[in-house]
Amino acid sequence: MTAAELLSELRAKGIEVSPGDGKLRVNAPSGALTPSLRESITANKQALLDLLLSPDLDEIPLERVSRQDALPLSHFQERLWLLQQLDRQGTEYNLVTVWPMGAGVDAGRLDIAIRKVLSRHEILHTAYRRDGDVLKAVLLQADAVHIDREDLSSLSESEQNAHLDQEVARQTALPFDLELGGAFRTIVYDLGGRGSAILVAAHHIIVDHWSMSLLKQELQSSLDDDAYPYHAAEVQYTDYSVWARKVEQTHSMSAALDWWGEYLASPPELCAFDADMAPSMQGTGASVSFMWDETLSSGLGNFAQSESATVYMCLVAACAAMLNRQTGQEDILIGTAVGARYRPEFETIIGPFVNSIALRLQVDQKVSFRALVAQAREAVLETSSRAEVPFEAVIERVQPTRNLSRSLLFQTAVVMQNAWEGQSEAIHGGGAIHDLTWFIRPLEGRFVGSMEYRSDIYSQQTIQGLLIRLEAFLRGAIASPDRPIGEIPVYVGDERQHLIEAFNPPASEYDHSPVAAQFARMASQYLSRPAVTFAGETFSYGLLNARVNQVAHRLIDMGIGKGDIVGVCVQRGHGLLESLLGVHRAGAAYLPLDPDFPQGRLEYQLSDSGAKALLAEASFSEKLDLPEGLLTLDLQQDADALAACPDHEPDVQVLPEDISHLIYTSGSTGRPKGVIIRHGSVSNAFSSLRREPGIGAEDVVAATTTASFDIAGVELLLPLTVGAHIQILSREIATDGKALAKALDACCATIAQATPSAWRMLVEAGWQGGPHIRAITGGEPLTRDLADKLLSRVGSLWNGYGPTETTIYSSGCFISPDGEGISIGKPLSNTRIYVLDANDEIAPVGMRGEICIAGDGVAVGYHDMPAETETKFRPDHFAASADGAGLYYRTGDVGRWSSDGRLYHLGRRDHQVKIRGLRIELGEVESILLASPAIRQAVVIVSEAGEGDQRLVAYVVFEPGSEMTASEVRRLARDRLPNYMVPSVIVELTALPMTPNGKVDRKALPDPYSQAMQRMVRIPPAQGFEADLAAIWKDLLQVQEIGAEDNFFDLGGHSILTLRVVARVEEMLGLSLDPRLMFFQNLRQIAAQLRRDSEGEG
Amino acid sequence: MTPFYFGSRERRLFGVYHPAQGGGGSRAVVMCYPWGYEYVNAHRSLVKLASLLSQEGYHVLRFDYFGTGDSAGEDHEMTLQGSLSDISMAIEELKDLSGADHVSVIGLRVGAALAAQAARKWPDDISSLVLWDPILKGAEYLQELYLLDDSMRIPGVGPAAQFSPERGGGREVMGFPVTDALASEFSGLDVVSTISELKLPVFMVAIRPVPGQADVAYELSSRDGSGFELIDDQPVWHEEWPDNVGVIPVTVLNRIVSWMN
Structure with a gap:
């Protein structure tokens, strides 16, 4: 540790050291001066005194150093040298300019003049080389710089200029070889009647802009003044480099460095305008x-x-x-x-x-x-x-x-x-x-x-x-x-208006009738066409329609009517469709419940929604603690009663304003939110989706998504509005990549929808797809690599975006294999999207803001949560027409527009995440954990266990004495949350890391998967002791590859062999190796010890 | 590697989780350790095995039975019965950590005997089994332990400690207590018949022939998906100073990993 470093460390601990009467005065807060620090101060006492008493910046003289000694580079030069090594073809540090010298200067004179300047300034003929671990400036002879001559006298003025421009461009793009000493190139041009010109090309390692001006002045002086000195200038840049290093050791410099260290502590990782990056x-x-x-x-x-x-x-x-x-x-x-x-x-x-x-x-x-x-x-x-x-x-x-x-x-x-001054040329x-x-x-x-x-x-x-x-x-x-x-x-011009109007489609007509009515029309048109197949059994449109009617009549008989909520907790199959549509036909709204959710969650949703009835298997609903008075209907058990019901459509008028369904999503405070969607919103979404991505009577749709996820509507209901055929796949198949791949092929699906996670699972299972398939993806951001993999397996790929609160999808587009960034497309019909800044104003094109969605897809609001509804659903004052302008929904997603009206998703404003397309409020998981008295603090994050494999990790701080095991914490979560919201790994901490602002420092949380992204890479041994040692090991272990971080025993060595290694090292390197080192150290560490031994440092 | 506690408050078990590297995947392995001094000798190799498997894309869980290592409980509280239920807890925990529906189990020595019993008891949870130098006959194993301890007498120090009935009776073996109950459990181990009842794929690897092994070897070799191999390598649970100190039986480890794949 240098004295300067020690001083910094002491200062950081609040320990003041000052000189006085040749002694060192130490002033420290109690406890700060540890015995080891005391020792360091004593050991470095003189150096510290020297430093504190050292002359300041201004007091250090600038002197010419002996050119016999090794000449250092300045820090700036070192950095540039390294950069050039990393990219030998790099030219961003090339500075090139042309100076016309006028008619009075002929090329010959110019040549002599530049020669003089070259001999005067050493830096123009200096090479920069590495000598072991140290960089050195090597002075070459002045005439090592070759001065090119070109005779352009026969060319016209414009030709001469064109030639010069061309040469400038060439020189700008020509890399310099700094080790050879080629940091400076020059060409003297004979321009005939116009005199001469000189092109100067230099690497920033030897010049800055000021230098170029200086160079020009020197050249002029050299031309004008015969007494221009030939010999090298007294003090040159190399002397500055030496001086700069002395200055660094001064007290004021180290104090200034300390200041910078504090000023720039914890810098932001990236501070730049949004990139357009695309491989093209x-x-x-x-x-x-x-x-x-x-x-x-x-x-x-x-x-x-x-x-x-x-x-x-x-x-x-x-x-x-x-x-x-x-x-x-x-x-x-x-x-x-x-x-x-x-x-x-x-x-x-x-x-x-x-x-x-x-x-x-x-x-x-x-x-x-x-x-x-x-x-x-x-x-x-x-x-x-x-x-x-x-x-x-x-x-x-x-x-x-x-x-x-x-x-x-x-x-x-x-x-x-x-x-x-004097530098007007570019x-x-x-x-x-x-x-x-x-x-x-x-x-x-x-x-x-x-x-x-x-x-x-x-x-x-x-x-x-x-x-x-x-x-x-x-x-x-x-x-x-x-x-x-x-x-x-x-804004630029009328940009604001453009964003509101041109980027959003004009209002358009659509079939407002509810889905069940559209289905009825299809049923009468396509009576015997297959509507839905599950487990080998197919119902025709006619049969399905009849059964739907029977369910509807039964519900009506039970007292269900308009405005009622009916829970649907039915296993995947025909029964699911009968239930959803039956509820609609009865004039009620369905509440889709996933049978795999924890009981508590299902019970909460049933009671919170005020559901009047529940469609479920009796064996299932019996296990639940159902609200008082809840009616139940089991399609299997009550099959006879159902069969006895009329199979014609009940006389119930369902209007677009009536409620279609209620779906629950994760709530940040721990309470799930019930989103209320009207029939009209669904009809609008379907009308738009029918056109793009498009669906027709000839299509076969694979249904894999759980009914409690709103995009399931695209698979279970949309097809029935056009006469298409639904192939329902079971949950077991849908969650098993290989099985799903097989099933998709077997059922000849032409349309398949899944989240990117599910698509990835399919691709990894070896699914080949086919050009007849239209793939739809939504629920999570789609990455370019997955998009490309899918595009090579399907006919077309449509990427949709939209929260539950705005009905299934609100924007989307087809993705092309053009390597461009993935967009979430343009708004659907009768949907308006605004990107709003922090003042709730329209953000200009390219600037980010919150994605807000208005139009026919917007939900009524959250069930029984007026405050939350008011916060998230705001009056749409951007809409042109004042009448019934409606509301816009604040998605909490951050996005921006491209200039051609396509939307890009940039992330979230808050702690909502998506795993496998399912929305999770991290706050909800945290609040469930915090509800336990044993847990004092809890933070949940999403971590990447592998590519596309995201998992929840919970960090908990227990109340002292109440430590739980990970299993117990997980059980706690599992009791209240659906499986996908239960953290995979639970990490126990004694305290949560905090930022200086007092917030939890999520970046500092230890990542259990941090090694997970790296595959083991063998680092090759470096030249020298590592390579020598590796050769010995290779021979004795009979192993092909040895890496620098390998351990002898890990490779199969044993203690007797270590003795042979010792013998060989003695024989070949003349060094004595302690065999015990080989037990726990790796090759690199042992080689380092050998090096230290050889240098006598022991 | 993430160290953590699982199980219940009353039975806190220490485990180390190695996530699958390269991401994704839900292949998972629970490792069952040997007992006592064999644990100490084998530990380094087992960590290496876990690391190799993790690199191959397996989620791995190593853990200590109750009363051993860093798990709760005193050393005289360790029983084979209890350890068997600990294996079940470890399996459940690993399924939660990894998202896998079932796991493979690798057991060494007594750990292998326990692993075989676990596979018989919970066939739905365990999809394959690796038995590394399993204890086939418990009675012989117990004798082996006593002999080893007796042969390691340090000059000037008396015979093995004997424990009071309050502490479970029995004697010390290489610094670890073999209580009367544990001795009885060891004696009762009959892994040969357990293996014959198993239906899942089993790979048995041994570094030397032992009594009872030939029949099991024959049976496993003739079963589809199962196998037996005798590999010339070092006994990882036993230290022969100074010859094989610190040795990691790389051949055996690589063979186990390639069979798993």
Whole structure:
């Protein structure tokens, strides 16, 4: 540990160390100074004193170091060298420019001039190489740089320019070999009458923009002044590198680094505008330019001045505001580049004097622009006084999540460039350095610039849109600086109206008659066609219709009528359809109950709903604690009574406004919610679905979904409205991949619906499908990889979306095998979808918000939950017509529109999850667990056990002395919750990890499946001791492959063999190996010990 | 690996769950440990086996019987009857953890004897069985234990401790108590006849021939889906200092995994 590190550690513990009279004064809070710390302080006393008394930044002289010693790289250079190693073909750090020197300068003179400049500045002929573990700058001879000459004198001016442009493009895309010393290339052009020009191409490892200006000046001086010195400049970049390292060891630098460590602690993993990522996108970088008018430019300047801020601070605030509005992120990191030429001596040195810093802002939609600018100002001031800390050192301290495909720590940068003196020619960069960089600079009273972006992350359209919105935002923000930033309109033109009207279909006509009536029509038309088959038995339309009527009559006789709720808890089969439709024909509404649910849940639903009757097997309903007075009907037991009932349609008028069914969904507070759906909503949904995805009389529909899941309507009822044939598959078959695959083939289904989890199960079971199949998927997000697997197995794939509260599906689309992101499509007929921001206003295209659904599919509300209903079902004031505009339902799903009117699902706002398509409020599971007096705290999360295999994990903290076993906790859950809501793994913790805000830190919960995603990968032994040792093991163990993390015994070794290993190591490496190491250490660890022994460190 | 407690408050059992790697799948394995000193010697290899199976996509549960290891109960409270019911609890727990409808069981030595009994008692829950060097005749096993303990006399230390009736009587074997009740249970083990009653696929692997094995081997080899193999490898439950210290019988482990697959 260095003295600086020790000092940081002490500071972190609140221990103050200061020098005084040559002694070290230690001031520590009681208990903080442990014996080991005391020891460390004593051991490092002198080093600490030296550090504390060390000269400050300004006091360290910049001196020329001996060129005989190993020359270090600066931190910045090290980072760039590593980046180039990782991507040898990378060109994003190429800087290329062409300087026309005018008619007065011929190519010959130019050649000599550049030669002089080259010898004066060492960095232009320096190679960067690795020597063992250390990087070194190696000075080459000045004439190692080859100066190309090209004679363009015979070409016309336009031809010359075209040739130059071409060469610039070529140089920009040509990688540099830094190890060979090729970080600088130059070509001198003879332009004949026009004089000469010089092309300069350099890697950012040796220059920055300032350097390029400097280089041009030097070149000019060299041309003008015969006395331009030939010899190397006194102090060069390499001396700066040495100086910078000395400075790092100073007290003030270590204090500044500590500050950065705290400032950037727990950084957000990703802070970027939503990506457009699609495999079809390629390329490394592109940019879009912009220019603001004088009104905005001067307005911006004036506003900045009035806030005692700079334009840059306002731009940072605007960028942060837009990031928050688009992504919802509140903890924003924005980067910028700062010049690091802190001393006058640096101004004349060619080399990269740049550093990156990150600004952190906390943004929410309610804050005003004025307040945000003040925050930005604060951030800029705080960070710029500590900007000399190398970015690399900050990264090492902060340890942000490393994602190889995104920029490190910050992904979005705002860079204010100053107008360059003498550099009016564009400098061409070979790619985007950050994911997104917004460059702005003043030009003749206006602000101009560009957005440089990675074209494999963002599309040009997105960037163009972003620039327009930033401009709109700034205009609005400057005009109303005290308005909450969430309210500042960033629409483009009549975008708002477009979103409400054009993205939603106009009202259309449909068959309003209830499903049972539509079925009756089909029955009279298709009397003998097969309607439903189960377990080999087929009912025709006529027969099914007759039986439905009998059930209806029986229910009516029992006293069931309009407005009544009837529970249907029937095993899958013909009886299920008879029950559902029979209830409808009687004028009542059905409540589908899954027979596999825990008793308690069924009893709750029956009593909460106020159900008047229950259709179920007597043997089943007898086990339940039924509400008083509940009537029961068993289709089997009462078969005779049913057969005696009339088989014609009962005289009951069912209207679209009447209730069709009541379905319960998970409730966050522990109480399931009963959703009330009208017949009209169902009729509308079916009418739309008949057209797309489409269904006809010739179709065979495989029914696999449980009736208590609302999408089952597509399988059990929709087909009966067109004369199609339903093949009901049992639960056993539906949950067994191989059996389901077989059954689908056997029943010749042309339409099959399932959740993505179920489709995945089918695919994994080897199902091949066929082009005759139309696959429907819903209930969960569909991933691209699954979509592609399905598309190769079916004729078409339709992805539907919609919560229970808006009737089955509210949007959907066919998916194409084009590699694009999966959309949830466009709204169904007579359905309107709004994406609303935090102010319940229409979010502009591409900006995320809550998906809200209006139209004919919206439920009446939640049964007996007026408060909850009022919260979730809001008046639709966006609808054009004021009469009967209705309500919209807040789904809690987050989404955004694409510019062509397709909706994308981005996740949830809350803790609702879906497992295998089934909705689970994590809060409901948690509240069931917390209901036990033994459990003090409980948190439930979803964890990925494998690809597409999500499981619930519960973390519990028990009351001391009341520890339960996992089995007991699970039993608790199982008593009250359906199986799919029972956590798979129960982890006992002594305390829940908390965030600094006092919330449970879900990310810090230990993941029981964390190894589950990795397959064992053998890490090959590295060259050196590892490889030598591996060779010995291979020979003695007679094993093919040895990995660096293998243990000798795990590979089949035993103690006698260890002695032979020891002998061989002695013989071949001349080292003595303790055989005991082989028991528990792995190859890598043992090799490391051998290395230490060989270096005499023991 | 997730360590946790399952079972009931009165009978807290310690288990370690290895989720299936590479995700998905509902193949599950319960591992039944040997007893006493054999547990200590075999532990490392059993962890390795669990790890191999986990990598192959199995959910694995290792656990300690009541009165052993980290489970509740004193060591003299351990009984074979109780351990058998613990296996049942482990099976239920693993089914819950993994979502599997049934499990395979792998047992070593006494664990194998118990596993065979479990398979006979709960055929619906257990789909296949691996018996690794099973104790076939309990009486002989008991004698083997006493002999081993007697042969390990440390100079200067007296004969094996004898326990009072309050503590279940019996004597110590390699640091673990063989109470009168346990001795009686051991003696009563007749795994040969248990195996003959089993209908599920059984794989028996042994590192050396023992009395009674030949008949069982023959029977298993002639049954469809079952098998017997004699594999030349180290006795994982027994340490022969210094020859096979720390040894992991890689051949046996690999063979078990490939039979499971």
